[in-house]
Amino acid sequence: MAKSEESAAGAALLQVDDLQVEFVTRDGVARAVNGVSYSVGAGETLAVLGESGSGKSVTAQAVMGILDMPPGRITGGRVLYRGQDLLTMPEEQRRRIRGRKIAMIFQDALSALNPVFSVGWQLGEVFRVHEGMSKKDSLRRAVELMDRVRIPAAAQRVNDYPHQFSGGMRQRIMIAMALALEPDLIIADEPTTALDVTVQAQVMDLLAELQAEYNMGLILITHDLGVVADVADKIAVMYAGRIVETAPVHELYAGPAHPYTKGLLRSIPRLDQKGQDLYAIKGLPPSLLHIPDGCAFNPRCERAADRCRAELPLLQAVLDEDGADLPGRRSACHFWKETLHG
Amino acid sequence: MAEPILEVRNLVKYFPLTQGVLFKRQIGAVQAVDGISFELHKGETLGIVGESGCGKSTLAKVLMSLERATAGEVLFKGEEISRLKGAALKAVRRNIQMVFQDPYTSLNPRMTVGDIIGEPFEIHPEVAPKGDRRKAVQDLLDVVGLNPEYINRYPHQFSGGQRQRIGIARGLALKPEIIICDEPVSALDVSVQAQVINLLEQLQGEFDLSYMFIAHDLSIVRHISDRVGVMYLGKMVEIGSDEQIYEHATHPYTQALLSAVPVPDPTGREGRERIILSGDIPSPANPPSGCRFRTRCWKAEERCSTELPLLAVPSLEGPAAHESACHFAAEREVEQSAA
Ligand SMILES: Nc1ncnc2c1ncn2[C@@H]1O[C@H](COP(=O)(O)OP(=O)(O)OP(=O)(O)O)[C@@H](O)[C@H]1O
Ligand SMILES: Nc1ncnc2c1ncn2[C@@H]1O[C@H](COP(=O)(O)OP(=O)(O)OP(=O)(O)O)[C@@H](O)[C@H]1O
Ligand code: SF4
Ligand SMILES: [Mg+2]
Ligand SMILES: [Mg+2]
Numbered sequence: 101m102a103k104s105e106e107s108a109a110g111a112a113l114l115q116v117d118d119l120q121v122e123f124v125t126r127d128g129v130a131r132a133v134n135g136v137s138y139s140v141g142a143g144e145t146l147a148v149l150g151e152s153g154s155g156k157s158v159t160a161q162a163v164m165g166i167l168d169m170p171p172g173r174i175t176g177g178r179v180l181y182r183g184q185d186l187l188t189m190p191e192e193q194r195r196r197i198r199g200r201k202i203a204m205i206f207q208d209a210l211s212a213l214n215p216v217f218s219v220g221w222q223l224g225e226v227f228r229v230h231e232g233m234s235k236k237d238s239l240r241r242a243v244e245l246m247d248r249v250r251i252p253a254a255a256q257r258v259n260d261y262p263h264q265f266s267g268g269m270r271q272r273i274m275i276a277m278a279l280a281l282e283p284d285l286i287i288a289d290e291p292t293t294a295l296d297v298t299v300q301a302q303v304m305d306l307l308a309e310l311q312a313e314y315n316m317g318l319i320l321i322t323h324d325l326g327v328v329a330d331v332a333d334k335i336a337v338m339y340a341g342r343i344v345e346t347a348p349v350h351e352l353y354a355g356p357a358h359p360y361t362k363g364l365l366r367s368i369p370r371l372d373q374k375g376q377d378l379y380a381i382k383g384l385p386p387s388l389l390h391i392p393d394g395c396a397f398n399p400r401c402e403r404a405a406d407r408c409r410a411e412l413p414l415l416q417a418v419l420d421e422d423g424a425d426l427p428g429r430r431s432a433c434h435f436w437k438e439t440l441h442g
Numbered sequence: 443m444a445e446p447i448l449e450v451r452n453l454v455k456y457f458p459l460t461q462g463v464l465f466k467r468q469i470g471a472v473q474a475v476d477g478i479s480f481e482l483h484k485g486e487t488l489g490i491v492g493e494s495g496c497g498k499s500t501l502a503k504v505l506m507s508l509e510r511a512t513a514g515e516v517l518f519k520g521e522e523i524s525r526l527k528g529a530a531l532k533a534v535r536r537n538i539q540m541v542f543q544d545p546y547t548s549l550n551p552r553m554t555v556g557d558i559i560g561e562p563f564e565i566h567p568e569v570a571p572k573g574d575r576r577k578a579v580q581d582l583l584d585v586v587g588l589n590p591e592y593i594n595r596y597p598h599q600f601s602g603g604q605r606q607r608i609g610i611a612r613g614l615a616l617k618p619e620i621i622i623c624d625e626p627v628s629a630l631d632v633s634v635q636a637q638v639i640n641l642l643e644q645l646q647g648e649f650d651l652s653y654m655f656i657a658h659d660l661s662i663v664r665h666i667s668d669r670v671g672v673m674y675l676g677k678m679v680e681i682g683s684d685e686q687i688y689e690h691a692t693h694p695y696t697q698a699l700l701s702a703v704p705v706p707d708p709t710g711r712e713g714r715e716r717i718i719l720s721g722d723i724p725s726p727a728n729p730p731s732g733c734r735f736r737t738r739c740w741k742a743e744e745r746c747s748t749e750l751p752l753l754a755v756p757s758l759e760g761p762a763a764h765e766s767a768c769h770f771a772a773e774r775e776v777e778q779s780a781a
Binding site: 151152252266267268269296297298299300301302304305323324325326327328329330332349350353354363364365367368369371373374377378379380381382384385400 | 493494601603604631632633634635636637639640643644658660661662664665684698699702703704705706707708709711716718719720721722723
């Protein structure tokens with residue numbers, strides 16, 4: 101890790117550092133997360149982008165302490181919350197931070213809510229458990245929260261059950277639940293993937309507004325290049341359990357420094373391509389049981405050379421054409437220079 | 443324009459809502475598709491967009507004769523097919539095939555790839571006589587870019603993108619003239635979607651296919667479609683060329699839908715004028731009177747709740763003059779500044 105990022109660590113709300121997670125499966129050991137590092141500060145939005153199976157959710161689960169262990173196990177790295185390692189701190193303290201300071205929103209709100217309890221009861225539970233509130237007070241707070249996330253007629257709906265709400269409303273209730281204890285950091289794992297675009301726009305709008313209001317850090321996990329361009333301050337791109345590129349949002353879209361990112365951006369249909377083939381990254385993402393030697397992307401990469409098949413490229417500083425460090429930019433490609441400037 | 447290969451006229455599909463276990467009483471109906479008309483021309487791709495539950499898949503199933511129409515007509519090359527039965531239905535079905543959304547569940551896990559792709563030949567032996575089948579299946583595998591030696595493998599041995607190719611090969615088996623693709627790439631990784639889209643386009647040229655392409659990714663729909671229809675709550679609210687719909691939409695719903703799509707380019711994102719609709723989509727079992735969009739529409743007036751706007755060409759100039767079902771059809775004033 102570069103010096104500049106070390107020293108900035110004091111400022112980071114959450115810093116994941118060289119995290120490693122593997123799963124022991126029937127067919128062998130799947131190395132799902134192979135040294136992931138990223139950080140997010142207060143009021144900042146980090147988007148984690150990558151295709152299915154690249155390790156986005158597993159990283160978040162390790163941060164939240166909700167990883168399936170076994171079969172999963174954390175084999176290395178640190179998860180620093182305000183500089184303190186969640187992985188090594190005493191259980192009691194860890195639980196307090198994970199319960200109150202970091203909250204998570206999941207893709208599938210319906211399965212994250214309990215179908216047999218009313219929405220108000222579930223929202224109020226946070227207050228009863230963490231603040232010892234009475235049933236009546238907790239319901240009052242539940243209505244406030246539902247109002248806050250713009251559920252119409254919240255007072256009348258507080259006793260309704262999850263299935264009585266639409267998908268977009270359920271996702272807003274999940275956001276309300278995450279906000280209940282005013283956390284510093286929200287991890288949203290594909291919060292709008294299951295929603296229609298007009299509803300997605302509502303939910304993202306709401307999330308951004310609340311984030312600004314409470315100055316929260318937000319880690320947004322997604323594979324949607326549009327959503328990322330809309331809301332992210334900075335981006336971490338994952339491939340086969342590694343971060344392959346990090347960059348501030350404008351710089352990433354203007355000039356990617358990793359061939360995978362470049363390929364993703366090139367495969368977005370453009371107007372002037374009508375009637376022509378889309379650019380397609382060839383091949384398929386690798387199985388985590390057999391990650392290719394060297395750079396995991398090499399079998400699909402247009403720029404791959406012998407070095408790429410032999411030597412693992414580490415996440416390294418990206419420089420501009422005059423050799424000056426581009427802050428926040430890293431690429432795990434031997435040929436980042438050619439990719440960015442070539 | 444080429445002649446229409448498929449004409450759909452006032453197509454209606456209601457699903458009865460019943461109550462009671464022993465003596466089912468009908469208490470209403472889900473108006474999944476409610477009076478839709480359009481044409482599909484030979485060799486063209488008609489994109490269909492609209493939010494979840496607006497009736498896209500139901501429309502597809504009725505066209506495929508997988509569901510019976512409640513009312514209306516479907517004409518294939520001028521012949522009404524929606525009420526056919528038996529042998530006549532079987533003969534028509536050959537010409538309209540479907541590729542489904544979910545490559546993970548739409549293939550029978552216990553059948554080999556060869557059996558899956560060859561299954562349509564069992565119903566239509568005239569297309570490939572028994573002795574030629576293996577060869578026919580291998581040719582199909584080759585056409586969709588899979589190794590013909592994979593013929594004896596099972597679906598779980600393939601990735602999502604490969605499974606979708608198997609689904610496409612099966613759709614092609616009977617040499618249909620129309621293929622209805624219902625969300626053919628939404629379950630696939632971004633990096634694999636482009637491969638499948640390219641394949642579909644290449645096959646269209648090769649076999650002179652007409653496509654109805656249902657998807658929620660509006661940029662992919664624009665890329666592949668000659669014309670695009672926009673559905674809302676069982677109705678077609680706007681239809682036109684890709685340019686007419688994407689650049690000159692006149693229906694408020696289309697405008698909202700397009701503006702809600704996140705643009706994969708952060709440049710100028712702060713200045714983007716976005717229409718954020720309030721409220722949720724109403725239930726198709728109890729749609730609003732008049733215009734179905736009026737409960738979420740910022741232009742709605744009294745007239746919208748009493749009078750159903752018909753899909754018709756409004757008296758507007760230039761590319762705005764295409765079919766739209768709004769009393770106040772007009773292009774949006776503020777155009778996006780980012781380019
Ligand atoms: N409980 C588990 N047991 C075994 N393997 C697991 C488990 N959870 C995750 N994995 C594996 O870890 C890898 C990374 O999974 P992860 O869920 O992080 O992917 P992702 O990037 O979030 O993908 P998606 O976009 O599909 O959500 C996958 O190959 C997955 O199969
Ligand atoms: N067999 C059925 N019985 C009752 N209602 C049905 C049936 N099939 C579909 N519906 C209802 O008809 C409406 C239209 O459904 P349809 O599946 O056509 O929507 P869609 O546009 O394909 O949505 P999506 O984008 O989610 O696939 C929905 O309200 C749905 O619940
Ligand atoms: S007819 Fe009225 S309610 Fe419907 S879309 Fe047009 S303006 Fe809106
Ligand atoms: Mg995930
Ligand atoms: Mg559908």
